[in-house]
Amino acid sequence: MRPSIKQVALEAGVSIATVSRLLNQPDSVSVDTASKVNQAIEALGFRPNFTGRNLRAGRSHTVGVVVPTLSNTVFAQCLQGIETAARQRDYSVMFSATEYRQQDEAAAVELLLAHRVDGVILTVADAEASTTLDVLDRERIPYVLVYNQPQQSTRPSVSVDNHAAAYDAVTHLIKLGHRRIQMLAGQFHASDRALQRYHGYLQAMQQHGLPPLAPIEVARHTYTSLALEYLQTFRDPLQRPSALFCSNDLLALSVMRDLRALGLRVPDDVSVMGFDGIPLGELMDPMLSSVEQPSEQIGGLALRTLVTAIEETQDGYQAASSHILPHTVRIGASVKPFTNPL
Amino acid sequence: MRPSIKQVALEAGVSIATVSRLLNQPDSVSVDTASKVNQAIEALGFRPNFTGRNLRAGRSHTVGVVVPTLSNTVFAQCLQGIETAARQRDYSVMFSATEYRQQDEAAAVELLLAHRVDGVILTVADAEASTTLDVLDRERIPYVLVYNQPQQSTRPSVSVDNHAAAYDAVTHLIKLGHRRIQMLAGQFHASDRALQRYHGYLQAMQQHGLPPLAPIEVARHTYTSLALEYLQTFRDPLQRPSALFCSNDLLALSVMRDLRALGLRVPDDVSVMGFDGIPLGELMDPMLSSVEQPSEQIGGLALRTLVTAIEETQDGYQAASSHILPHTVRIGASVKPFTNPL
DNA sequence: GTGAAAGCGCTAACAT
DNA sequence: ATGTTAGCGCTTTCAC
Numbered sequence: 001m002r003p004s005i006k007q008v009a010l011e012a013g014v015s016i017a018t019v020s021r022l023l024n025q026p027d028s029v030s031v032d033t034a035s036k037v038n039q040a041i042e043a044l045g046f047r048p049n050f051t052g053r054n055l056r057a058g059r060s061h062t063v064g065v066v067v068p069t070l071s072n073t074v075f076a077q078c079l080q081g082i083e084t085a086a087r088q089r090d091y092s093v094m095f096s097a098t099e100y101r102q103q104d105e106a107a108a109v110e111l112l113l114a115h116r117v118d119g120v121i122l123t124v125a126d127a128e129a130s131t132t133l134d135v136l137d138r139e140r141i142p143y144v145l146v147y148n149q150p151q152q153s154t155r156p157s158v159s160v161d162n163h164a165a166a167y168d169a170v171t172h173l174i175k176l177g178h179r180r181i182q183m184l185a186g187q188f189h190a191s192d193r194a195l196q197r198y199h200g201y202l203q204a205m206q207q208h209g210l211p212p213l214a215p216i217e218v219a220r221h222t223y224t225s226l227a228l229e230y231l232q233t234f235r236d237p238l239q240r241p242s243a244l245f246c247s248n249d250l251l252a253l254s255v256m257r258d259l260r261a262l263g264l265r266v267p268d269d270v271s272v273m274g275f276d277g278i279p280l281g282e283l284m285d286p287m288l289s290s291v292e293q294p295s296e297q298i299g300g301l302a303l304r305t306l307v308t309a310i311e312e313t314q315d316g317y318q319a320a321s322s323h324i325l326p327h328t329v330r331i332g333a334s335v336k337p338f339t340n341p342l
Numbered sequence: 343m344r345p346s347i348k349q350v351a352l353e354a355g356v357s358i359a360t361v362s363r364l365l366n367q368p369d370s371v372s373v374d375t376a377s378k379v380n381q382a383i384e385a386l387g388f389r390p391n392f393t394g395r396n397l398r399a400g401r402s403h404t405v406g407v408v409v410p411t412l413s414n415t416v417f418a419q420c421l422q423g424i425e426t427a428a429r430q431r432d433y434s435v436m437f438s439a440t441e442y443r444q445q446d447e448a449a450a451v452e453l454l455l456a457h458r459v460d461g462v463i464l465t466v467a468d469a470e471a472s473t474t475l476d477v478l479d480r481e482r483i484p485y486v487l488v489y490n491q492p493q494q495s496t497r498p499s500v501s502v503d504n505h506a507a508a509y510d511a512v513t514h515l516i517k518l519g520h521r522r523i524q525m526l527a528g529q530f531h532a533s534d535r536a537l538q539r540y541h542g543y544l545q546a547m548q549q550h551g552l553p554p555l556a557p558i559e560v561a562r563h564t565y566t567s568l569a570l571e572y573l574q575t576f577r578d579p580l581q582r583p584s585a586l587f588c589s590n591d592l593l594a595l596s597v598m599r600d601l602r603a604l605g606l607r608v609p610d611d612v613s614v615m616g617f618d619g620i621p622l623g624e625l626m627d628p629m630l631s632s633v634e635q636p637s638e639q640i641g642g643l644a645l646r647t648l649v650t651a652i653e654e655t656q657d658g659y660q661a662a663s664s665h666i667l668p669h670t671v672r673i674g675a676s677v678k679p680f681t682n683p684l
Numbered sequence: 685g686t687g688a689a690a691g692c693g694c695t696a697a698c699a700t
Numbered sequence: 701a702t703g704t705t706a707g708c709g710c711t712t713t714c715a716c
Contacts, residue, residue, distance in 0.1 A: 014702075014703085015702065015703045015704075016703090016704095017702070017703060017704075017705095018701085018702060018703075021701090021702085028701075028702095029701075029702085030701060030702085033701080033702080052708090054708095055707095055708050055709065055710090056707080056708050057708085058708070
């Protein structure tokens with residue numbers, strides 16, 4: 001068995017309380033007992049057991065994180081931001097993924113709650129109608145959404161303004177002369193952000209008097225391939241959109257690959273705009289145009305917001321606050337002004 | 343305060359032992375008491391507290407993961423693989439990053455040990471000379487290295503054969519007629535894999551009677567830029583290498599961007615070979631040639647290996663086993679046969 | 685089949 | 701400045 005403060009106390013010839021004090025308020029122990037105890041700690045290779053501490057304190061100094069998948073760079077960056085900020089504040093991070101499955105959100109949160117995490121940072125399929133968030137609300141566990149941006153409810157979140165960001169991106173395409181602009185997205189039901197971005201697309205189109213096209217909804221949110229028969233319709237320059245607006249960068253890069261395979265050139269035949277601004281997009285040739293959101297900062301801010309809520313939740317339960325971070329439309333060579341294909 | 347088995351017992355009119363039994367061996371409880379207790383659990387919204395359970399059991403059903411950074415896709419994929427496998431086995435995952443700083447490895451592991459994780463999966467700077475691993479060995483905490491591939495020591499690991507993989511990649515370049523092949527890597531002292539890959543490069547060169555070139559060691563392991571003055575030397579077709587072998591894909595993609603900025607074409611002027619085989623490399627144009635390693639499987643296998651070691655560590659401490667997974671050299675258009683620049 | 689009680693490691697009154 | 705003790709939530713003998 002690993003040594004506990006008990007063996008340390010025995011070894012040092014003091015009481016367990018003294019050992020505990022040395023660990024928590026070193027100043028409240030006399031110098032020579034301190035050295036005795038430290039010596040015993042050293043000799044036994046003692047390491048405090050947080051399980052005991054946490055049980056006693058009713059707090060774990062641990063936050064839970066639940067996102068769809070780390071295969072999407074954007075969530076990996078966000079988790080990285082969370083972890084860095086957590087480490088600075090002596091919090092640990094417990095991580096779980098859902099693979100975009102709504103039922104797995106609930107299971108993941110249940111497990112985190114059983115571990116008694118002090119709070120949760122998460123991205124859910126639909127922030128408005130989420131039984132998982134209902135549980136968190138009911139249990140009064142502080143949480144912060146990332147990427148989700150609830151409209152109706154007042155659930156705490158850190159995100160960009162998805163609607164405005166999409167609006168800006170599409171407006172940029174329109175300003176370049178594009179009229180047939182189509183959106184490509186993963187399943188809307190698994191991503192409320194994608195839907196909000198679609199609404200931004202719609203508003204931009206309508207505001208400029210352009211008829212919106214039906215969105216292309218593909219099965220996966222990450223690496224994907226357009227159905228070949230669908231892609232075939234892109235052969236006709238009059239039928240295909242002159243610009244594609246994709247709900248994330250992985251889809252944008254995937255469709256660019258598909259278009260190339262079809263013999264079409266980006267941006268000459270089709271302009272492509274992504275969303276997320278993943279770092280690798282900048283290394284592409286042509287450089288991917290995309291709406292940049294600061295994923296690592298989103299994670300960092302979410303963690304700080306969460307910790308604030310946790311530590312203010314002494315007596316009354318304090319919900320975390322919401323933050324909208326600025327986005328920027330990154331212009332790369334994957335987009336160019338519209339030219340008549342005829 | 344959240345309800346404990348105590349309130350459940352009170353509510354159901356049974357002892358806490360009965361509640362505990364229902365939770366752990368439901369069959370050992372009579373049907374009608376079971377229903378009474380279940381009703382109480384429902385009514386109170388009881389959720390078992392793992393902290394208490396873990397303290398008592400001396401086990402946490404949690405594994406720790408320590409990698410350099412999630413900004414490198416390869417580690418994100420690996421963590422994703424770990425998490426998926428862990429979830430299947432009802433293990434939770436605590437995650438920490440080191441940003442390639444060796445002192446942070448120790449701190450991260452210390453924190454995990456304080457949380458009494460049952461085992462650790464990690465990538466360290468140098469698996470042979472790692473005080474962090476010494477701690478784990480001394481404390482008899484099961485662990486599995488990922489990506490690290492210790493040569494001398496018998497430390498358990500899951501990786502590809504870095505030396506052989508690099509050898510294969512460079513041999514491929516040589517077979518294409520390249521003679522001036524240079525390696526580009528992050529700081530070797532922060533990545534023993536990079537060094538092993540360099541040795542593979544050396545062997546391939548020497549075995550084919552080619553003079554190896556001094557490796558280019560850049561400061562960062564991820565998104566980077568070659569020093570401009572250095573890159574300038576690439577202007578001279580006779581001075582520059584005809585092929586670059588990069589220690590990872592992020593460096594490969596970064597240098598491709600740099601070369602483009604310089605007006606050089608890949609692969610016409612310089613062929614580029616990466617290492618890792620990140621999914622995004624396949625979406626590039628030209629498609630990135632790279633040594634593919636199965637990152638998600640590495641993570642999954644590491645987790646399974648670790649859990650096996652954990653659960654066999656009942657009495658005697660059982661170290662985990664090592665595994666070498668197969669690599670494949672992915673050939674993309676970033677590499678082409680050597681042509682005389684004159 | 686069920687209950688009583690000890691104890692995992694720790695902290696925080698409370699006492700001295 | 702230090703010791704004594706109760707108890708956080710849970711599992712597990714040991715009785716009955």
